[in-house]
Amino acid sequence: MKIFLFCKQYLSAQKYRVAVFVILTLLSSAIGIISPYIVGKFLDNLVAGADKQVIFRFCIIYGGFNILKIIKDYINSIMFTKMQVQMSYDLNMRAIKHVQSMSLSFINRKDGLYLNQRINIDSLNLITFCLTTLQGIVTNFILIIVPFVILLVSNRLITVLMVGFMFVYIALYLGLRGWLYRVGLIFKESQAKLQAKLYEQLRHIKLIKVNSVQPEMNSRAEESFADFRVKAIRSQRANFIYSSLDGIISTLAQITLFVVGGLQVAKGNFTVGMFTVFFSYFSMIIKSTRYFYGLGSAYQNALSSYDRIKSIFKYPSESRGSKMIEDVDCIELQDVSFDYNAVLPDADEPADAEPTEGTESKEAKVIDSFSAKFEKGNLYAIAGPNGTGKSTLIGLLIGLYIDEYTGAIKYNDVSIRELDMVSVRKKLIGFAEQEPLLVNASVWYNLAYNDHIGSGESDSASIPHALIEYIDTLNMKSFIDQNGLSFIVNDKNTNLSGGEKQKIAILKVLYKNPAVMIFDEPTSALDKDTTGKFIDYLQRIKDDKIIIIVTHDEYVQRRCDAIIQM
Secondary structure (H helix, E strand, O other): OHHHHHOHHHHHHOHHHHHHHHHHHHHHHHHHHHHHHHHHHHHHHHHOOOOHHHHHHHHHHHHHHHHHHHHHHHHHHHHHHHHHHHHHHHHHHHHHHHHHHOOHHHHHOOOHHHHHHHHHHHHHHHHHHHHHHHHHHHHHHHHHHHHHHHHHHHOHHHHHHHHHHHHHHHHHHHHHHHHHHHHHHHHHHHHHHHHHHHHHHHHOHHHHHHHOOHHHHHHHHHHHHHHHHHHHHHHHHHHHHHHHHHHHHHHHHHHHHHHHHHHHHHOOOOOHHHHHHHHHHHHHHHHHHHHHHHHHHHHHHHHHHHHHHHHHHHOOOOOOOOEOOOOOOEEEEEEEEEOOOOOOOOOOOOOOOOOOOOOOOOOOOOEEEEEEEEEOOEEEEEEOOOOOOHHHHHHHHOOOOOOOEEEEEEEOOEEOOOEOHHHHHHHHEEEEOOOOOOOOOEHHHHHHOOOOOOOOOOOHHHOOHHHHHHHHHOOOHHHHHHHOOOOEOOOOOOOOOHHHHHHHHHHHHHHHOOOEEEEEOOOOOOOHHHHHHHHHHHHHHHHHOEEEEEOOOHHHHHHOOEEEEO
């Protein structure tokens, strides 16, 4: 089964727990098979005139079995939860890491919440299906085979009837499985899209309030809900029909047993105890057969999750070279062209999707035959009107669209497609975005991406020495003195002003002190004095660095060694 093959690595990682889990499941099956026999023997002894000692012995044995089953069920439930939580997290993170490795163009075209819902729900569905199926198949296979052999030896007629009902279950599943898959897949897609639209109402709450467009924005969620409601009802209808047919077959099977078994008791061929044993084993086989019938529905549901999450892994990771450099002396772009529409198609989109995907756009390129050279020891300004591709150029320059441009981009005469640009960005490049997005964590974490500095410390003694000069350069001393590096930035960054966010983004680059420093509109929220001190500092340290500033600020442009006009 391909779902188990896909989840094999997670099951293998928990192999010892899985082994104990299966053994306990086998123990449960053994208890289930022995119990009817004990009850049947007790009833026959009761009819024959059993004494108190027999009754008490039965109660002790029967009670002991049930206590053992309760203990076993508790251990199994704890183990199941531990495995389910760990394995679904591992699969979830694997999918997230793969998304992080994809082209930025792909990620930008996707709704983040939709992807999160899709990955989270499908990961949990797949792992839960594997664990419950592993447990269920072991239990129910035994509860079919052993009672079936007992019935076959004792009464062939009942066994033949049993086989007939099994074939009915198989025929129904084969006839309905495609329908169940399609309905389940459509429902999950609609559910994920609804969640994304509902979150949109909170994500854009400032826009909604400022423009007083609550009804207009709410209508987007209502449209998505209307679609979801139709799909939910359709899914429920399909599952109800499937399970109802199961109930009808089960009822017919039990009625048949009552007729056949009752006639055998009336003829004196069965004792009451024997009939009880037969009824228990027959019911056990029917219940287990119903499990496999229900497993068909669960499999189609899991299959839709499998196909959805596999489609994410089918989309390739962006290229990553193997070469590494220790320093950057020169960055050169030669006849570089780039168009956001000329990107790879989604792996989960049909072949007849919009023709703009994966094809060369007929519109003007964002970057068209652009050439430039950046050398160590210089401060460069990238200037030009809005919409001329300045920020896109930076994305290309640091390898964020590594598979999607034409021309050549080289570091020290080595193509970035040959370089390990993930490592290059980590070690040699610092980038302060135009609109910084800070993590919901301490200021220190947003500078160094670790929590090694002591939490709760706000005095100057807690500040790394290397930071003191940068803090002074950016006029941040009063902010740090008041809040400390342990100050927690909230999720939406609303407890910081625009200038404070911009200073933290710049401070992150200065503290990293990389070979290449890139700043996208770094002074848009800075006052004149801070801007001056910042540019003065960059001029002092430029000798062993390449510093690039995207800016409209004429003062900054004048202070740079070269201006590249877009």
